[in-house]
Amino acid sequence: MTLIHKPIETARLILRPETPADGEAIHRMNTDPEVMRHIGDGIPWTSPVEEFLPQHRQALARAAAERYGNVSVVLRESGEYIGWCGLTPEKRIGGMQLGYRFFRHAWNRGYATEAAGAVLAVGFESLGLDRICAAVFPDNLASVRVLEKVGMKPAGQGFHEKAQRHFHIYAIECPAPTGRGRPSSMPESEDRVLTGGRPEGDTTGNAG
Numbered sequence: 001m002t003l004i005h006k007p008i009e010t011a012r013l014i015l016r017p018e019t020p021a022d023g024e025a026i027h028r029m030n031t032d033p034e035v036m037r038h039i040g041d042g043i044p045w046t047s048p049v050e051e052f053l054p055q056h057r058q059a060l061a062r063a064a065a066e067r068y069g070n071v072s073v074v075l076r077e078s079g080e081y082i083g084w085c086g087l088t089p090e091k092r093i094g095g096m097q098l099g100y101r102f103f104r105h106a107w108n109r110g111y112a113t114e115a116a117g118a119v120l121a122v123g124f125e126s127l128g129l130d131r132i133c134a135a136v137f138p139d140n141l142a143s144v145r146v147l148e149k150v151g152m153k154p155a156g157q158g159f160h161e162k163a164q165r166h167f168h169i170y171a172i173e174c175p176a177p178t179g180r181g182r183p184s185s186m187p188e189s190e191d192r193v194l195t196g197g198r199p200e201g202d203t204t205g206n207a208g
């Protein structure tokens with residue numbers, strides 16, 4: 001099933017189910033020290049891609065039976081893969097967690113905000129979630145800003161054992177739920193085009 005079973009379009013992006021073919025790009029992104037600076041212990045990947053690809057395939061197979069996971073984010077104009085965004089269950093912060101990661105060359109163009117807004121809409125509209133959380137290290141200012149821009153609010157903090165430091169929790173409640181958690185302002189179909197991708201309210205990211 002995965003988080004989405006067909007692509008979703010926003011103003012500038014297409015969010016589509018992640019596939020084994022994305023594995024190489026994901027691995028390459030995770031070898032960038034700047035990308036990994038605020039993820040877990042902050043250490044970039046050094047293991048060879050050949051080791052990761054089978055693990056990635058297995059993770060996708062497991063997620064296929066579930067209604068969560070990451071979606072691949074590609075540019076509408078060129079089809080270029082720029083990163084991922086997703087929802088995963090996270091015991092530490094109690095609920096479904098929003099996360100995202102993008103190649104460095106794609107930063108500061110509003111793409112994370114646009115993708116996160118679309119994924120939150122999937123979470124509330126299609127999955128019927130009441131609340132979505134995110135975890136972020138406080139010095140990850142870009143991610144904090146993304147969370148604020150999508151309407152998430154500070155909701156506590158936790159301690160990351162591996163990183164040995166505190167992270168901040170952000171959360172957003174389903175706005176004005178009608179029926180299965182669908183915000184009244186949202187159309188019923190997952191096929192809709194999310195033209196703005198930047199909800200007006202305020203929500204968070206993931207510290208990995």
Ligand SMILES: CC(C)(COP(=O)(O)OP(=O)(O)OC[C@H]1O[C@@H](n2cnc3c(N)ncnc32)[C@H](O)[C@@H]1OP(=O)(O)O)[C@@H](O)C(=O)NCCC(=O)NCCS
Pocket residue numbers: 034035036038039100101102103106107108109110111112113114135136137140141142143145146205206207208
């Ligand atoms: C965090 C991340 C996803 C943001 O992606 P992005 O596409 O650049 O995000 P957006 O362009 O939508 O928004 C970034 C915002 O942060 C702001 N920002 C960026 N760097 C900043 C900094 N050092 N200090 C303060 N604000 C900063 C931008 O100005 C922008 O805000 P604005 O629209 O008000 O100007 C991206 O930096 C990334 O992939 N980082 C590595 C992985 C990661 O940290 N993931 C999140 C883990 S919690």
